[in-house]
Structures are given as C-alpha cells and as structure tokens.
Amino acid sequence: MIGRVSGEPVKVLVAEDEAPQRAALLSMLAEAWPDLADVTACEDGVAALQAVAERRPDVAFLDIRMPGVSGLDVARAVVASGGLVVFTTAYDQYAIGAFEAGAVDYLLKPVQPARLARAVERLRERLAQPSQDDLQSRVDELEARLRPRGDRLIRWISASAGDSVRMIGIDEVLFFQARDKYVQVVTVDGEAVIRTPLKELLAGLDPEVFWQVHRGVIVRVAAIERVYKDELGKWRLCLRGRGDELPVSAAFLHRFRGM
Structure with missing residues (x-):
C-alpha cells in the first residue's frame, strides 16, 4: 500500500449504478464496518474516477458494469493510488472463476451480509499489513478473462x-x-x-x-x-x-x- 498514513481513517468508495443496490450495500457496510466514517458513494464509473482522483480511497467496492466507465477502469485508478478493490458482480457462478483466478476479492449480487463481513475482515487484515502484491497485473488478468472474444x-x-x-x-x-x-x-x-x-x-x-x-x-x-x-x-x-x-x-x- 502507498499513500496511507497509519492511524488515519480508512477512506472507502462505493460505486454502483443501481440506486437500491447501492443503498443496500452502504447499509450492510455500515453494519459490517461500524467504525468506518469516510465513505463516498457514486452512481457511475465517471463519477467514481473523479472520486478516486480527489479522495484517493483506501478501499473501493466497484460494480463491474457501470455506465460510462467500467469497474475495471476504476479499479486501475484505485490500485495506482495504492488502494484495494472488491468487485461486486451479477455474473453467474461459471464466470466467477475469472474473479477467483484474478486473485481479487468479489461479492456476488445480491450481496449477502455474511459474505460482505468476510470481505471486510480480509480488507482490515490487508490494511493492517500491506502486501507487495502486483494488484495492477491482477486487474489486467481479470480483464483479459472477462474480455469479449470472437x-x-x-x-x-x-x-x-x-x-x-x-x-x-x-x-x-x-x-x-x-x-x-x-x-x-x-x-x-x-x-x-x-x-x-x-x-x-x-x-x-x-x-x-x-x-x-x-x-x-x-x-x-x-x-x-x-x-x-x-x-x-x-x-x-x-x-x-x-x-x-x-x-x-x-x-x-x-x-x-x-x-
């Protein structure tokens, strides 16, 4: 991780274009991470990119498919600024293999509180002990697996x-x-x-x-x-x-x- 000083509040970005799903995720996140005070919510990829440039979030929950700019593009910006990414996706179970192979965390829609709680636990651990993983290449690998073909x-x-x-x-x-x-x-x-x-x-x-x-x-x-x-x-x-x-x-x- 780069750009984050120990002890500072964790900054989180939530990008989801469906208002009901965005509200539900924010509500569940408040329960799973009660001491989280700095949360920015965006309804499309362009707004999310602007938020990344202005806020430099430590963690981003990103819908893969959003109007204007995809979650993968936003993820690159988050990772470039030193943040961690969790994708939210409606892809079916077969396609989920792409996310698992890409070694990035994901939440299958509709997001379940227990699954979100596990993701938050892993995020807390990674924020406490930053790794040197090449997250940029992992996002690239995920995009390659999800890329339109033929x-x-x-x-x-x-x-x-x-x-x-x-x-x-x-x-x-x-x-x-x-x-x-x-x-x-x-x-x-x-x-x-x-x-x-x-x-x-x-x-x-x-x-x-x-x-x-x-x-x-x-x-x-x-x-x-x-x-x-x-x-x-x-x-x-x-x-x-x-x-x-x-x-x-x-x-x-x-x-x-x-x-």
Missing part, C-alpha cells in the same frame, strides 16, 4: 457518411468521439457518424487496442503520440502524423503512466 468483438462498423453508408473495418478506426446525439468515427481516410453510444461500443472493443480517455472519447492506443497539459491546464493528446488533438480527463491519466 464474434463478441466488433469487426465492422456501418456508418453514415453524407448520403451514403460506409463500411469501416475496426482496424481502420483511429478514434470515436461523442457529438450530441451521434458518435463520430474517425479513420485515416475520413470520418463518419453512428448512433451507437460510446458505452455500448466499449463493450465490443478490445481494451488492449482502444482506451477511453475522456467521457466522450475512445482512442486507438497505437495512434497516440503524446499527452500534454495545455496553457489552460487541460490535458490533451496528439495522434501520430495528424493534427487531431483530443481531450483527456484527469480521471483517465493513470492509463498513461510511463508513456
């Missing part, structure tokens, strides 16, 4: 370009950017628009090839040349051999460690 990955996009429909291979795409009610698809040869929301696109894109870097931007990693802070203090990225400059949210900067 025909679940997007291969082609049917997009509008003026008065025609253009078939775009996913290997041609440089970035996607939300534009009002549409999403702009930009390739080396031009651009087109689609109606599919970014959050639905993310579910079918290979996360090793495409990164979400802003609430409204998904970019091909190999196309990124550099990331910089402009004169207004805003983070932006440049694409190789192009004049495009795309916004980068501070909450997504953890993706660029070492770039």
Whole structure:
C-alpha cells in the first residue's frame, strides 16, 4: 500500500449504478464496518474516477458494469493510488472463476451480509499489513478473462457518411468521439457518424487496442503520440502524423503512466 498514513481513517468508495443496490450495500457496510466514517458513494464509473482522483480511497467496492466507465477502469485508478478493490458482480457462478483466478476479492449480487463481513475482515487484515502484491497485473488478468472474444468483438462498423453508408473495418478506426446525439468515427481516410453510444461500443472493443480517455472519447492506443497539459491546464493528446488533438480527463491519466 502507498499513500496511507497509519492511524488515519480508512477512506472507502462505493460505486454502483443501481440506486437500491447501492443503498443496500452502504447499509450492510455500515453494519459490517461500524467504525468506518469516510465513505463516498457514486452512481457511475465517471463519477467514481473523479472520486478516486480527489479522495484517493483506501478501499473501493466497484460494480463491474457501470455506465460510462467500467469497474475495471476504476479499479486501475484505485490500485495506482495504492488502494484495494472488491468487485461486486451479477455474473453467474461459471464466470466467477475469472474473479477467483484474478486473485481479487468479489461479492456476488445480491450481496449477502455474511459474505460482505468476510470481505471486510480480509480488507482490515490487508490494511493492517500491506502486501507487495502486483494488484495492477491482477486487474489486467481479470480483464483479459472477462474480455469479449470472437464474434463478441466488433469487426465492422456501418456508418453514415453524407448520403451514403460506409463500411469501416475496426482496424481502420483511429478514434470515436461523442457529438450530441451521434458518435463520430474517425479513420485515416475520413470520418463518419453512428448512433451507437460510446458505452455500448466499449463493450465490443478490445481494451488492449482502444482506451477511453475522456467521457466522450475512445482512442486507438497505437495512434497516440503524446499527452500534454495545455496553457489552460487541460490535458490533451496528439495522434501520430495528424493534427487531431483530443481531450483527456484527469480521471483517465493513470492509463498513461510511463508513456
């Protein structure tokens, strides 16, 4: 663990997009961890990333599937700041093997008080005696196991370009950017628009090839040349051999460690 001083109150983040489930988890957590005083609750992944950047939680309970940004992306930010992660998931029992193999804790929905109590006990132990586990690689391993495969990955996009429909291979795409009610698809040869929301696109894109870097931007990693802070203090990225400059949210900067 890094960034936490012994004796300080434990800071906890709870991210769950379903209000009843979020309320139930917060209520059970209050019973299982009665001396916990610093809890931040978020209803989507974007808000959770902002909370991680601002609060640097010691522990995060994260729903895997949330609007805007997945729990796996939030987990990377939590781990990068030295925190621990517990995933909450509605995946069936067969898929739970992915979480167990990933060596991260999880709570199967609907969360049961006894199971939460065991998770809290383990968290207390780990907070008291921080380990040197490479949690970042364990999150990566979990994502690899849960990643869309085969025909679940997007291969082609049917997009509008003026008065025609253009078939775009996913290997041609440089970035996607939300534009009002549409999403702009930009390739080396031009651009087109689609109606599919970014959050639905993310579910079918290979996360090793495409990164979400802003609430409204998904970019091909190999196309990124550099990331910089402009004169207004805003983070932006440049694409190789192009004049495009795309916004980068501070909450997504953890993706660029070492770039």
